[in-house]
Amino acid sequence: MEKDYLAINKNAWNNRTPVHVDSELYDMPAFTAGKSSLNSIEIELLGDIKGKKILHLQCHFGQDTLSLARMGATVTGVDLSDVSIDKANELSASLNIPARFICCDIYSLPDHLDEEFDIVFTTYGTIGWLPDLEKWAGIIDRYLKPGGQFIFAEFHPVVWMFDDNFDCVTYSYFNKQAIHETINGTYTDNDADITTEIISWNHSISDVIGNLLKKGLHIKDVKEYDYSPYNCFSGMEETEKGKFRIAKLAYKMPMVYALLAEKP
8 A cells, every 4th residue: 555554543543542531422430330331233233242252343442342341241352553452451450351452453363363253343433444345354254153243333334425514425435545634633522632644445335245245144134323322423413312413414314334244
């Protein structure tokens, strides 16, 4: 690639993580007091996970990973950012929640981990950092045991077509090329005093599902939602408790989709 997207994005997430830890969106006081960071969308797909081995890809600083552990799972979280992984290990120790965390990009995970899991899990704002979803699907297949499930929730690709203020369509729905941006602030606080360079990619739903099917996974469930569980975009309003929508677009656009796939 023309630029080293891994180094650029790792630096971005290293800079963002301290801001996120202290943010209202991640609500660390509630989390440390025992509140789950997971949402109903993914909880319904997960079901009873007591005793299950779960691999959490792109886990950020580990809140969801540790929430899975609180539900009785044995968890391994993976993330590119060493600052995030350091914080995840710190939380695991301070809250006495057993978990394992690995710092690497997920394409190189086979250099660090050789196991199979009951569930591979990844949610919200993850695949946009990956240039190649065929390789991504291969990683998921590599780590699922036969009969294992892949559980995925993500912002709908229609969201990423718009400019930051949702005034106009700026980007292609399809993965035409890398999107190279310099961002002021971060999604937890647009006014945060940080500026980060990032490289990302848009991925259509057919890109996601097609590559999972290509690896032999069976799609068992797909859902789309007209809300986000997070207040993380410009101009959102909470139309129902825990459900945020773009105010000027009301109920007119999809915000999130989720799927469950199974390895035969």
